[in-house]
Amino acid sequence: MNPEQLLEPEPANLRTFHHTGSSEVPGLKLSIENVGKCYAGKVWALRRFSLDLKPGVLGLLGPNGAGKTTLMSILATITRATEGKVTWNGTDLASDPNALRTVLGYLPQDFGVYPNLNAQEFLEYLAAVKGLDATDARRRIDQLLNLVNLSDVRGRPLGGFSGGMKQRVGIAQALLNDPQLLIVDEPTAGLDPEERVRFRNLLSDLSGDRIVILSTHIVSDVEATATDIALISNGTLVAHAAPEELLRRVEGRIWEWVISSADLNAVKQAYRVSNTVRRSDGVHVRVLTEEPPPGARPVPPTLEDAYLDSLSVYRAGVVA
Amino acid sequence: MKWPRVLWHLVKADFLTRVRRTSFFLTLGFAVLLGYETFAGHVVMQLDDYRGIYNSAWVGALMAVVTSSFLTLVGFYIVKGSILRDETTRVGQILAATPMTKSFYTVAKFLGNFAVLAAMVLVMCAAALAMQMIRAEDRTLHLWSLLSPLLLYALPAMAFVAALAVLFETLPILRSGMGNVIWFFVWIALLSGGVSAAIDHGAGVRTSDYFRDFTGISTMMSQMRGPLLQVDPHFHNDFSLNIGGNHPHHQFLWSGVRWNAVQVVARFAWFAYAFATALLASLFFHRFDPAREHFARKQTPERAPVLELNAAKQLVQSDPWSSRLTPLPPAAVQNRFFSVVVAELRLMLQGHPKWWYIVAAGLFIACLASPLPASREGIILAAWIWPMLIWSQMGSREARYATGSLIFSAPHALQRQLPAVWVAGVLVTLATGGGLAIRLLIARDLHGLAGFAVATLFIPSLALALGVLTGSGKFFEALYIAWWYTGAAHHLRGMDFTGTFAASSTPAPFLILTTVLLAACWTRRRTQLAYA
Numbered sequence: 001m002n003p004e005q006l007l008e009p010e011p012a013n014l015r016t017f018h019h020t021g022s023s024e025v026p027g028l029k030l031s032i033e034n035v036g037k038c039y040a041g042k043v044w045a046l047r048r049f050s051l052d053l054k055p056g057v058l059g060l061l062g063p064n065g066a067g068k069t070t071l072m073s074i075l076a077t078i079t080r081a082t083e084g085k086v087t088w089n090g091t092d093l094a095s096d097p098n099a100l101r102t103v104l105g106y107l108p109q110d111f112g113v114y115p116n117l118n119a120q121e122f123l124e125y126l127a128a129v130k131g132l133d134a135t136d137a138r139r140r141i142d143q144l145l146n147l148v149n150l151s152d153v154r155g156r157p158l159g160g161f162s163g164g165m166k167q168r169v170g171i172a173q174a175l176l177n178d179p180q181l182l183i184v185d186e187p188t189a190g191l192d193p194e195e196r197v198r199f200r201n202l203l204s205d206l207s208g209d210r211i212v213i214l215s216t217h218i219v220s221d222v223e224a225t226a227t228d229i230a231l232i233s234n235g236t237l238v239a240h241a242a243p244e245e246l247l248r249r250v251e252g253r254i255w256e257w258v259i260s261s262a263d264l265n266a267v268k269q270a271y272r273v274s275n276t277v278r279r280s281d282g283v284h285v286r287v288l289t290e291e292p293p294p295g296a297r298p299v300p301p302t303l304e305d306a307y308l309d310s311l312s313v314y315r316a317g318v319v320a
Numbered sequence: 321m322k323w324p325r326v327l328w329h330l331v332k333a334d335f336l337t338r339v340r341r342t343s344f345f346l347t348l349g350f351a352v353l354l355g356y357e358t359f360a361g362h363v364v365m366q367l368d369d370y371r372g373i374y375n376s377a378w379v380g381a382l383m384a385v386v387t388s389s390f391l392t393l394v395g396f397y398i399v400k401g402s403i404l405r406d407e408t409t410r411v412g413q414i415l416a417a418t419p420m421t422k423s424f425y426t427v428a429k430f431l432g433n434f435a436v437l438a439a440m441v442l443v444m445c446a447a448a449l450a451m452q453m454i455r456a457e458d459r460t461l462h463l464w465s466l467l468s469p470l471l472l473y474a475l476p477a478m479a480f481v482a483a484l485a486v487l488f489e490t491l492p493i494l495r496s497g498m499g500n501v502i503w504f505f506v507w508i509a510l511l512s513g514g515v516s517a518a519i520d521h522g523a524g525v526r527t528s529d530y531f532r533d534f535t536g537i538s539t540m541m542s543q544m545r546g547p548l549l550q551v552d553p554h555f556h557n558d559f560s561l562n563i564g565g566n567h568p569h570h571q572f573l574w575s576g577v578r579w580n581a582v583q584v585v586a587r588f589a590w591f592a593y594a595f596a597t598a599l600l601a602s603l604f605f606h607r608f609d610p611a612r613e614h615f616a617r618k619q620t621p622e623r624a625p626v627l628e629l630n631a632a633k634q635l636v637q638s639d640p641w642s643s644r645l646t647p648l649p650p651a652a653v654q655n656r657f658f659s660v661v662v663a664e665l666r667l668m669l670q671g672h673p674k675w676w677y678i679v680a681a682g683l684f685i686a687c688l689a690s691p692l693p694a695s696r697e698g699i700i701l702a703a704w705i706w707p708m709l710i711w712s713q714m715g716s717r718e719a720r721y722a723t724g725s726l727i728f729s730a731p732h733a734l735q736r737q738l739p740a741v742w743v744a745g746v747l748v749t750l751a752t753g754g755g756l757a758i759r760l761l762i763a764r765d766l767h768g769l770a771g772f773a774v775a776t777l778f779i780p781s782l783a784l785a786l787g788v789l790t791g792s793g794k795f796f797e798a799l800y801i802a803w804w805y806t807g808a809a810h811h812l813r814g815m816d817f818t819g820t821f822a823a824s825s826t827p828a829p830f831l832i833l834t835t836v837l838l839a840a841c842w843t844r845r846r847t848q849l850a851y852a
Binding site for chain 1: 645649656659660663666667670671722725728729730731732736850
């Protein structure tokens with residue numbers, strides 16, 4: 001079992017919501033209607049993608065190259081959709097992108113910092129660019145630096161920061177303007193286990209009164225925070241449902257048993273294997289199948305099982 | 321490991337990386353422009369009041385001198401940065417983990433640089449051919465006479481520049497923009513080495529002169545002298561390469577360089593110098609060791625990862641989000657242009673050593689306290705070369721540091737951030753040269769004041785436009801320093817952008833150019849943003 005699996009989501013009763021943020025904004029709605037994005041060379045990264053989002057955390061899951069980052073970029077107004085439209089509370093982004101930008105927090109997958117500035121100065125700069133009042137910005141930056149555990153190093157040039165520390169600066173800048181729409185693309189990349197758990201909890205806390213879109217390929221991140229999940233593959237929406245619904249779809253079809261190493265290849269040929277773990281008593285194999293394999297016992301499904309099942313069903317459909 | 325194959329692939333990858341960028345076409349475009357300017361008669365090589373008839377020999381020599389004089393200056397700025405690119409793309413770390421030696425790497429980088437510069441020489445070869453045919457003073461084509469100066473003068477000079485660019489990148493103090501300024505003076509020294517030998521020794525150029533003649537001017541002049549003395553026994557041995565100046569009134573026939581073994585060896589010696597320089601660079605090359613990079617991480621205070629699951633869980637449970645985020649009032653996010661200007665100004669001025677500000681303040685005071693003629697003809701030049709590295713960041717900082725996605729997703733990025741950068745640049749220009757403005761005001765020199773005002777708008781506009789158009793500050797640095805030297809420092813009418821020296825001041829065209837640059841910059845940035 002890897003550390004991610006070990007770091008189970010915190011029980012709901014432990015999630016203490018301390019965000020004293022703005023009261024819930026009624027009617028927040030982000031609509032994605034038949035959006036497509038075609039890059040040079042007629043490569044479609046996204047095709048006929050539709051989704052309606054309301055406050056909560058949407059976990060956007062998909063394999064590498066599925067189109068997650070393209071979708072994030074479109075929603076963050078960084079790139080324009082080739083077809084379809086995106087509306088924020090009914091306003092088309094194409095006609096008024098600033099309607100969204102003023103309430104947008106965006107943490108891109110890859111971003112840079114100005115190495116000569118320290119964390120405080122960098123956040124002050126971005127606060128100005130985002131149009132924040134200087135006094136409000138200063139207070140907010142103080143709080144955010146505390147939140148991401150960078151208060152002690154706020155005066156040190158960003159050029160000397162590690163990847164994880166830069167990522168935390170990125171998280172802080174995304175929250176500068178108290179966003180109503182928070183888009184985070186692979187936010188836990190480079191964070192240590194402790195920071196990862198802290199960040200997951202922050203997302204959960206924030207989701208009460210805003211829309212949070214969390215794009216990742218780390219299922220456990222989504223498992224811990226998402227109120228809704230969208231599975232994306234080859235630029236199309238494979239599934240959109242609550243985690244419970246996705247789990248229900250694979251309930252009773254997940255089996256586990258112990259085999260010898262020698263039998264592993266044969267099992268892989270015969271079943272859809274979702275996980276294998278080597279232990280002292282042999283290899284613990286976890287498979288997705290309708291009929292129980294001999295000697296196997298049913299186990300509760302995880303989101304990773306549901307994710308793999310949905311993808312394989314989708315791929316089988318595409319091939320067929 | 322098969323080293324020739326490795327070398328080939330390193331150089332090939334380096335070359336392809338560059339030729340697939342827009343900046344490469346700008347590079348070739350500059351070579352084409354220079355070729356055209358020479359063809360159009362705006363660049364003239366003359367000896368006293370003579371120039372050669374445009375036959376293969378003269379056209380070849382002219383193109384070679386233009387290439388080894390001007391393209392070497394700009395070429396350096398174009399090729400410098402290949403090691404930095406490997407560093408920023410993290411490819412360098414992968415290479416560093418291979419058995420490749422440091423010297424192998426720097427030689428490969430030198431060859432990659434040379435390939436790019438050789439492509440520019442190729443363009444000049446084509447321009448030379450076109451020039452001779454279209455000028456049509458003598459259409460008899462002698463291919464060796466036409467191309468040998470470019471191949472034996474310009475190409476070795478380019479090789480040396482390619483190697484120097486690698487050396488500059490490996491030396492910490494020369495890696496930065498300061499190195500770009502220093503290169504200008506190195507270039508002047510290289511040029512003057514050959515020219516002074518030619519002027520001092522005339523026809524009696526010594527063997528050692530050939531080996532220190534970077535451009536080849538010394539060799540060519542020694543061979544042009546004889547035919548010219550037959551036409552004009554009073555020839556004074558003056559040589560000049562004029563840009564847009566007076567044209568010579570007389571012509572003479574020159575049949576080309578008569579190469580001898582020493583001269584050929586001397587030209588090939590520049591390839592050897594280049595190779596030695598590339599090897600020298602390997603001594604200073606840090607092999608992508610993060611500990612030796614500029615922003616080497618200081619020890620602490622990043623905490624060690626908590627590996628114990630229980631420890632992490634405990635921490636989360638005992639310290640849930642205790643920090644509180646106060647909500648922002650609805651009016652907190654507004655269109656505050658002035659705040660963005662201040663932020664951009666801080667960004668521009670942050671991170672320089674103290675002495676930078678001391679010198680800037682000294683130049684301001686010198687402009688203010690010196691006699692007006694000294695201020696407007698001399699000190700202002702120093703005051704407006706000093707912030708070059710600040711201007712060169714304008715418009716390209718977002719690309720250089722990959723902060724575009726953070727900044728361009730902010731509201732009104734085009735209408736607010738871009739003008740704010742420009743205003744901040746204008747303020748820097750105004751501040752550094754402001755002493756002269758006060759002097760001009762006191763002297764009630766309205767024409768000088770108008771020239772000054774246009775200059776304060778023009779310089780940051782040029783920087784911003786080139787930054788936005790190319791995504792790099794190098795083009796501005798290369799163009800500005802060349803322009804500053806040829807146009808402003810020599811008070812060349814029509815080219816003197818400082819505008820405060822009455823004899824060379826032409827504010828109106830620079831005002832028009834400023835408008836064009838700003839329009840181009842706005843249009844380009846508009847296309848860079850998904851939603852303007």
